[in-house]
Amino acid sequence: MSSDSFIELKNVSFAYGDRPILQDISLTIARGKLVAIMGGSGSGKTTLLRLISGQVLAQKGQVLVNGQDVGRMSSRDLYQHRRRMGMLFQFGALFTDLSVFDNVAFPIREHTRLPESLIRDLVLMKLNAVGLRGTEALMPAELSGGMARRIALARAIALDPQIMLYDEPFTGLDPISLGTIALLIKKLNDALGTSAVMVTHDVHKSLEIVDHVYFVAGGKIAAEGTPDEVRHSSSPWVQQFVQGEADGPVHFAYPATDSLAQAFGIKGETA
Numbered sequence: 558m559s560s561d562s563f564i565e566l567k568n569v570s571f572a573y574g575d576r577p578i579l580q581d582i583s584l585t586i587a588r589g590k591l592v593a594i595m596g597g598s599g600s601g602k603t604t605l606l607r608l609i610s611g612q613v614l615a616q617k618g619q620v621l622v623n624g625q626d627v628g629r630m631s632s633r634d635l636y637q638h639r640r641r642m643g644m645l646f647q648f649g650a651l652f653t654d655l656s657v658f659d660n661v662a663f664p665i666r667e668h669t670r671l672p673e674s675l676i677r678d679l680v681l682m683k684l685n686a687v688g689l690r691g692t693e694a695l696m697p698a699e700l701s702g703g704m705a706r707r708i709a710l711a712r713a714i715a716l717d718p719q720i721m722l723y724d725e726p727f728t729g730l731d732p733i734s735l736g737t738i739a740l741l742i743k744k745l746n747d748a749l750g751t752s753a754v755m756v757t758h759d760v761h762k763s764l765e766i767v768d769h770v771y772f773v774a775g776g777k778i779a780a781e782g783t784p785d786e787v788r789h790s791s792s793p794w795v796q797q798f799v800q801g802e803a804d805g806p807v808h809f810a811y812p813a814t815d816s817l818a819q820a821f822g823i824k825g826e827t828a
């Protein structure tokens with residue numbers, strides 16, 4: 558384990574009922590880094606985020622956040638843990654009957670007793686951070702999809718989280734909005750020193766902004782590497798991902814084999 562790891566999964570196994578989803582997964586997210594998790598549909602990527610947030614608990618292994626085992630947290634600790642966490646989900650829609658201002662203010666009002674004048678300053682700062690100061694009086698129906706996602710990002714960072722979890726933050730956005738939100742995610746992560754995990758299907762955009770990539774297949778970490786290692790991998794498996802080809806050697810419905818990590822041709826775990 559690296560000494561600056563902030564989130565660490567150690568030999569984690571998880572099943573929904575008797576259906577195994579993740580088996581003996583180990584991964585590390587260093588403090589202040591942005592890490593992508595990629596893999597086929599249904600491979601368990603969102604489940605990994607849920608394990609980190611404590612929404613589901615590992616049946617085996619440990620999920621450590623800042624050295625604390627999420628599986629052993631009291632409900633009070635879990636509440637504190639979630640308070641230190643921001644989430645931006647694909648379907649994490651804004652509250653349609655609240656203004657932009659009230660949407661961003663919502664977590665601040667929910668979790669603090671700050672006076673309204675200070676809340677106002679904080680909300681305006683967060684809107685400024687996502688480049689949307691001046692929109693505070695608008696209602697969500699008056700926003701474009703890209704703007705709405707940025708407001709959701711402002712809301713997610715309202716409490717200056719130590720951890721950010723992104724689940725498909727680019728889905729449904731036009732290329733320009735997608736580029737804007739990707740840059741914002743990177744800029745905010747660097748500025749806030751947040752340790753962030755992003756589940757994404759957008760390989761190209763992610764490789765531009767993340768520090769490290771984990772590939773999940775067959776319930777395991779099939780491969781991992783820096784964006785450069787991923788881009789230059791000679792493995793047909795990785796290339797299928799990077800090129801976004803529908804046909805190729807990756808068959809996500811099949812369990813991963815022991816040789817999958819080697820097949821990726823970049824650092825991987827042996828099963």
Ligand SMILES: Nc1ncnc2c1ncn2[C@@H]1O[C@H](COP(=O)(O)OP(=O)(O)OP(=O)(O)O)[C@@H](O)[C@H]1O
Binds near residue numbers: 578601605
């Ligand atoms: N609450 C649940 N109860 C039972 N099974 C579930 C539950 N949530 C997810 N699953 C199943 O677990 C598997 C992994 O789901 P998960 O959402 O983690 O995958 P994913 O990699 O994020 O998929 P996608 O890329 O399609 O969003 C899927 O087969 C899904 O059907």
